[in-house]
Amino acid sequence: MLASLLVMAWVVEARDPYTGGHLWRVSRYSALLAEAAGISGGALARIEIGGFLHDLGKIGIPDAILRKPDKLTDDEYAVIRTHPDVGARMLAGHPLAALVRPAVLHHHETPDGRCYPHGLAGDAIPLDGRLVGVCDAFDAMTSSRPYRKGMPIAQALDIIRSRLGSQFDRDFGAQFITLGEAGLLDHIAGHSDEAIPLQNCVMCGPTLVVRREAQAGDEVYCRSCGGEYHLEQGDDGRPHAVPTGRKGNPAALEPEADTDLISRVIQSAAARAPLEDMISANH
Structure with a gap:
């Protein structure tokens, strides 16, 4: 059941x-x-899973908006703002809805009550959504988009x-x-999996x-421009993408x-607590 949601x-x-690697990164950051906040057991496992699933509702966003290479118009941004509610509706009736609904529905709420979907403020925002x-x-700040490069970690921390x-x-x-200033986020930023950094498309940047499991001799593709890349073994022992x-x-x-990757996310959460503990920690 959980695997189907993550897929x-x-x-x-x-x-x-x-957004390659975004879900993995948010799950790891979360x-x-x-852990730094003293959360453990079922609650920690639930937050790890919620971090991976938070953007579930974007399944209802048209490709023309989701894949747009330029800044969104106000009308397009209004459509993007529907994704938390869409995600919550998708979870309706799912046996694990209670486990991840707070992260899916409330991750864009802000303490000042000025954000979406419901304008909640302060502690009225569930813990999972706030975190x-x-x-x-x-x-989002440290990842590159077609119209801007990702910020350095220090700059993003200053904005926070x-x-x-x-x-x-x-x-x-x-x-x-505090985590960022201690360098504890560096191994996640710009990566799509543990110790696997995003690689650059010559046309589109780090996509x-x-x-x-990829090996030298495999092909990978840029999801933006469709460019094909052949993986060749690098001096560091890792496969490197070379344009064809x-x-x-x-x-x-x-x-x-x-x-x-999805199996490893589930295994990581399960190692922290059984599924029933994740659910009970949400009540």
Whole structure:
């Protein structure tokens, strides 16, 4: 049941070429922040899963908006703002809805009550939403988009610091800054999996996701421009993407869930607490 939700979330991510690794990064940031805040057991496991699933509702956003290479118009942004509610509706009736609904529905609420979907403020925002919201925003700031490069970590931390208590939960935001200043976020930023950095498309920037099981001789594709890359073994022992000058065919560009990564996310959460403890920790 849990795997099916994570697969849906991953497919959503795969539709947007500039969010490669976003769900994994937010899940990892969320787990680190929760641990730093003294959260453990079922609640920690629940937050780790919620971090991966927070953007589930983007499955209802049209590709023309989700994949747009320019800044969104006000009308398009209004459509994007529907994704928390869409995600919550998708979870309706699911046996695990209570486990992840707070992160899915509330990760864009802010302490000042000025954000969406319901304009909740302060402690009225569920804990999972407040915590995942910090991690989601940080990853958005430090990730590249077609119209801007990702910020350096220090700059993003300064923005969080300047908006504590307004855009970001004061306690979780301050703890996240402490993690960042200690260098404990560096191994996650710019990566799509543990110790696997995003690689650069010559046309689009850091959009190439190389999976853990990928080997020299495999091909990977830019989800933005469709460019094909051949993996060659680098001096560091890792496969490096080299452009072939060709475009991928429709079958090659079709998203395919990274079931290995999803299994590892589930195993990580399960190692913290059994599923029933995750659910009970939400009550």
